[in-house]
Amino acid sequence: MTRPRTMTTILVLASLLAVLAAAWGALALWVQFPAPPPRRILMACLWMAAMLALLVLAWQGRSLLPLIGHVLLLALLAAWWLGIQPSNTRDWADDVSRPSTGEIHGDIATLHDVRNFDWRTATDYTPRWETRQYDLSTLRDVDMILSYWTIEPIAHTLVSFGFENGERVVFSVEIRKERHESFSALGGFFKQFEASVIAADERDIVRVRSNVRNERVFLYKVQMPQPVMRSLFAAYVQEANRLSAEPRFYNTLTENCTTIVYGMMRRLVDGLPMNWRLLASGYLPAYVHARDALAPGVALDVLRERGHINARAHAAGDAPDFSQRIRAGVPGY
The missing domain is CATH 1.20.1270 (Substrate Binding Domain Of Dnak; Chain:A; Domain 2)
Incomplete structure (x- = not known):
C-alpha cells in the first residue's frame, strides 16, 4: 500500500x-x-x-x-x-584553581587572586596569586589581545587595562579545566568545562601564550572613552564575582571569551549590533575596526601587522618592562 x-x-x-x-x-x-x-x-x-x-x-x-x-x-x-550541574569544587588545574574576585569602593578597585605565574614551560612554572589595587581615576587605555593556536576563525580574546603609572591588568574569560583535562572545542559544547574570569599580569597571561605555547598573539589599542573603560572594568569584576558565587558552564558557541565580553559591552554601549564575527572570534578585529573603535585612519591589515607581538615578546622575555616593549610600534602608542 x-x-x-x-x-x-x-x-x-x-x-x-x-x-x-x-x-x-x-x-x-x-x-x-x-x-x-x-x-x-x-x-x-x-x-x-x-x-x-x-x-x-x-x-x-x-x-x-x-x-x-x-x-x-x-x-x-x-x-x-x-542532572549535570556546574560546580566550583573540583580538582582544578593550577592555572585556573583560583578565579579572580574583587570589589570597588570609589576610585579604588581591589582584585583578589590576580594570577602572576612565572612560566618556564607549559608544565614548569612557579604559581603566584596576588591581591592588587588599582586607582580607576587613572585608567588610561584598553587593549584587545587575540591569541590564535589553530585555524583563523578561532582565537582567544583578552582585554588589557592600562593605568597612568604603567601598571596593567588583563581580564580573560577562561575554561576552568580539571587537573586531568585539556581544552576541547567539542567538549565546550557539552558541559565539559565551567567558565571563570582570570585577572592576570601580562608577563603571565600574554607571555605564556606568545613565548611558551608559541601561539600567534596580536594586540590592538581600542578607542574607548574613559567612563566606558571604567564601566567595562567594573563589569569584569561583577562577572568574576557572579561566576565565583554561581558557577556556569562555558559554551564554545554562546558562553565564551568573546560573547561574554560582548554581553558586557552591550550594557555599556547602546546599539551595539550582533555579528557573526563575535562567534568566529578570530575575525573580531574586523568587527571592532568597522565600528571605528581601533586606531583611527589605520588600515586593518596594518593594524594586524604592527600588532603582531610575538617577536617583541620573545625579545622582552620576562623583563619588567615587558608590557611597554610588546607595544613598540603598535598604532596608538
Missing part, C-alpha cells in the same frame, strides 16, 4: 530530527558519560544504534512503537543531561 505524500513528508522531517537527536545524544554521551573512554564510546554507539533501529521500524510502518521508544529514550537522555 502506497503511503500518502503528506505522511511521507512528515516521516522524512521526523527522521531528520531523529538523526540529529541521535547524533547529539551520541556526542553528549561520548563527552560526558561518567565512565572510562571505552565505555563512553560503547554508550554512544548503543544510543545511536537504538535510535536508528527505531527509525527503521518507523519506515516499516510500525508507527506507535518507534514513537514511544523515541520519547522514552529522549526523556532518559534529557533527565541525565539536566
